[in-house]
Amino acid sequence: MEEKTYVEDIDRSLYDFRNEDKDAYRIEEGLTREIVEQISREKHDPEWMREFRLKSLAIYNASRMPQWGPSIEGLNMDNIVTYVRPNTTMQGKWEDVPEDIKNTFERLGIPQAEQTSLAGVGAQYDSEIVYHNVCKEVEEQGVVYTDMESALNGPYADMVREHFMKLVPPADHKFAALHGAVWSGGSFVYVPKGVKVAIPLQSYFRLNAKGAGQFEHTLIIVDEGADLHFIEGCSAPKYNVANLHAGCVELFVGKNAKLRYSTIENWSKNMYNLNTKRALVAEGGTIEWVSGSFGSHVSYLYPMSILNGAKAHSEFTGVTFAGHSQNLDTGCKVVHNAPHTTSIVNTRSISKSGGISTFRSSVVVTNKAKHAKSSVSCQSLMLDNISRSDTIPAIDVRTADADIGHEAKIGRISDDAVFYLMSRGISEEEAKAMIVSGFADNVSKELPLEYAVEMNNLIRLEMQGSIG
Amino acid sequence: MAEELLQVRNLQVNVEDKQILHSIDLDIKPGETHVLMGPNGAGKSTLGYALMGNPKYTVSEGTILFGGEDITKLPVDKRARLGMFLSFQNPLEVPGISLSSFLKTALEQQRGVRIKAWDFRKELRQAMALLQMDNKYAERDLNTGFSGGEKKKAEILQLLMLNPKLAILDETDSGLDVDAVKIVSQGIKTFQEHRNGALLIITHNTKILEALHVDKTHILAQGSIIKNAGPELVEEISKHGFEQFLQK
Numbered sequence: 001m002e003e004k005t006y007v008e009d010i011d012r013s014l015y016d017f018r019n020e021d022k023d024a025y026r027i028e029e030g031l032t033r034e035i036v037e038q039i040s041r042e043k044h045d046p047e048w049m050r051e052f053r054l055k056s057l058a059i060y061n062a063s064r065m066p067q068w069g070p071s072i073e074g075l076n077m078d079n080i081v082t083y084v085r086p087n088t089t090m091q092g093k094w095e096d097v098p099e100d101i102k103n104t105f106e107r108l109g110i111p112q113a114e115q116t117s118l119a120g121v122g123a124q125y126d127s128e129i130v131y132h133n134v135c136k137e138v139e140e141q142g143v144v145y146t147d148m149e150s151a152l153n154g155p156y157a158d159m160v161r162e163h164f165m166k167l168v169p170p171a172d173h174k175f176a177a178l179h180g181a182v183w184s185g186g187s188f189v190y191v192p193k194g195v196k197v198a199i200p201l202q203s204y205f206r207l208n209a210k211g212a213g214q215f216e217h218t219l220i221i222v223d224e225g226a227d228l229h230f231i232e233g234c235s236a237p238k239y240n241v242a243n244l245h246a247g248c249v250e251l252f253v254g255k256n257a258k259l260r261y262s263t264i265e266n267w268s269k270n271m272y273n274l275n276t277k278r279a280l281v282a283e284g285g286t287i288e289w290v291s292g293s294f295g296s297h298v299s300y301l302y303p304m305s306i307l308n309g310a311k312a313h314s315e316f317t318g319v320t321f322a323g324h325s326q327n328l329d330t331g332c333k334v335v336h337n338a339p340h341t342t343s344i345v346n347t348r349s350i351s352k353s354g355g356i357s358t359f360r361s362s363v364v365v366t367n368k369a370k371h372a373k374s375s376v377s378c379q380s381l382m383l384d385n386i387s388r389s390d391t392i393p394a395i396d397v398r399t400a401d402a403d404i405g406h407e408a409k410i411g412r413i414s415d416d417a418v419f420y421l422m423s424r425g426i427s428e429e430e431a432k433a434m435i436v437s438g439f440a441d442n443v444s445k446e447l448p449l450e451y452a453v454e455m456n457n458l459i460r461l462e463m464q465g466s467i468g
Numbered sequence: 469m470a471e472e473l474l475q476v477r478n479l480q481v482n483v484e485d486k487q488i489l490h491s492i493d494l495d496i497k498p499g500e501t502h503v504l505m506g507p508n509g510a511g512k513s514t515l516g517y518a519l520m521g522n523p524k525y526t527v528s529e530g531t532i533l534f535g536g537e538d539i540t541k542l543p544v545d546k547r548a549r550l551g552m553f554l555s556f557q558n559p560l561e562v563p564g565i566s567l568s569s570f571l572k573t574a575l576e577q578q579r580g581v582r583i584k585a586w587d588f589r590k591e592l593r594q595a596m597a598l599l600q601m602d603n604k605y606a607e608r609d610l611n612t613g614f615s616g617g618e619k620k621k622a623e624i625l626q627l628l629m630l631n632p633k634l635a636i637l638d639e640t641d642s643g644l645d646v647d648a649v650k651i652v653s654q655g656i657k658t659f660q661e662h663r664n665g666a667l668l669i670i671t672h673n674t675k676i677l678e679a680l681h682v683d684k685t686h687i688l689a690q691g692s693i694i695k696n697a698g699p700e701l702v703e704e705i706s707k708h709g710f711e712q713f714l715q716k
């Protein structure tokens with residue numbers, strides 16, 4: 001049956017459509033002090049931000065490319081356009097968004113989802129947010145959900161300044177520094193004390209421009225006892241030149257607060273996805289990451305949870321699907337830095353058609369984290385003999401009474417299970433898609449229904465052509 | 469004489485390089501119930517798999533006609549859609565797919581139309597009630613963590629829902645307690661009587677056959693059918709075993 005597990009390249013037309021970047025303001029390629037200054041001017045940065053950008057640029061220039069992960073040689077910063085502004089200002093109504101951009105988001109189902117199942121939506125097109133709206137009820141609860149630029153100059157400016165890139169400092173790594181220098185777009189969310197937001201907020205990031213980078217910054221602060229579910233979606237059409245995504249997500253979870261951060265990343269296969277996500281969790285707080293990584297040529301993605309107060313808790317549920325020509329290096333990090341902190345990591349990775357999927361986990365338990373508990377489980381499914389799946393766990397425990405578990409499994413799609421499903425009249429392609437979707441159900445069952453459906457469609461799309 | 473539903477001629481089957489079945493002939497008419505018995509390792513399950521089209525079992529000689537169509541080289545899903553069904557001796561566990569969504573997908577692929585959730589649920593509830601299955605099983609992952617008995621019930625549930633023309637039951641009674649055998653046998657009887665379905669029942673023991681009407685009995689030993697007879701053979705084997713036939 002070996003030849004039967006061959007999977008052809010997929011039809012991604014659903015996501016692959018692209019618009020001309022007509023009329024858009026496009027900064028010169030590459031990265032110089034002049035370019036960074038120009039971005040800062042274009043965006044009407046406060047002075048501290050201009051300085052922050054320049055400081056970040058200096059760090060960027062002084063730091064080395066990461067040497068430990070998948071190759072990013074195909075990424076030449078001299079060819080990347082760091083800022084592309086669509087020809088519109090931010091709108092609060094879909095009908096005011098220019099036709100081609102609105103059509104893009106309609107094809108991706110964003111306005112429809114807003115109507116049926118979201119409390120607020122932000123939509124970013126290339127470097128800028130083009131649409132932002134929060135439903136009235138949520139606004140009345142005191143919840144702030146706005147684009148980062150407005151936040152920098154609005155009533156929450158001090159709060160933004162106090163938190164911006166404090167969790168992910170520019171010195172963290174080269175692409176954090178790059179982000180600090182050229183970041184643009186993204187969302188700011190503040191949920192006041194005790195406020196529970198019943199339905200999710202969503203940001204959708206669409207990178208349309210060829211050879212461009214997207215560097216959105218997401219800053220979420222969930223105050224004491226508050227509760228929020230935030231959803232992030234990403235996609236881009238395919239070009240034959242490299243695109244870069246180096247976003248940054250900083251999450252602050254207050255005492256006894258809870259934040260769920262769900263992501264479906266579905267980049268095109270020319271994308272270098274070098275994204276940094278981090279959460280700081282106070283006493284009794286909970287961070288839940290739900291993460292689906294599809295698409296991109298190379299990904300480096302390891303959301304990190306710092307459990308900084310007693311009984312803080314983190315849960316990471318992820319799935320990664322690496323197909324032909326993809327090298328996805330994903331995983332997560334947890335730092336237990338207070339007593340009785342707990343963490344659960346449950347990931348699945350799928351590789352096919354020569355795709356490489358690497359799962360890295362890092363669990364650090366400091367000497368303050370008495371009675372910390374952590375369990376890491378990762379399962380891999382390889383769909384053929386030419387694909388690859390690696391698991392690289394790191395565990396560093398500095399206290400004697402921690403309870404740490406790690407479990408890893410690698411398997412293949414079972415011919416017997418395929419035969420079983422087919423014996424009920426299900427086609428081979430459908431049978432395999434069902435088995436793979438079932439394998440990834442740790443994530444799909446955590447997602448709101450619409451997103452679970454979208455994720456299963458992505459899997460189906462990836463499995464298309466797997467006929468014997 | 470009614471047209472044959474299944475017509476097997478000179479069927480020879482290999483697993484890897486080893487020949488397991490030698491020159492099998494078998495005819496089943498619509499609505500008929502055939503019983504296939506024989507000692508362990510005789511090739512009974514192999515025949516079931518080969519008829520259903522498991523790619524691990526290669527047909528080196530002979531033909532299988534189903535409803536007059538040559539299906540010898542047809543993939544398994546196409547055979548299923550023509551109306552063939554195999555109840556597995558060891559049903560596979562498939563995590564992450566609920567029994568109900570699996571069944572709905574199978575039905576939709578078979579019928580080529582979308583089925584309304586409401587209609588489907590009604591049909592499913594009825595079949596589950598007949599098999600005394602808790603409705604909760606519909607939402608559990610397919611066979612995952614099911615007991616042996618629940619797995620077999622789930623197989624018969626699929627049989628009743630998919631409603632094939634011919635069902636091959638591979639030791640559906642093995643590993644079942646007395647009560648479960650009764651319930652499963654009731655399900656099979658419903659298929660036999662109300663759906664006019666044909667059956668090829670592969671079994672070791674005769675308990676499951678007590679309540680069922682049987683038309684023909686075959687004994688398979690060392691890869692060959694060594695005896696064809698009527699329903700009376702079931703009782704004889706149940707009393708005296710296979711030994712007398714094997715020695716001849």
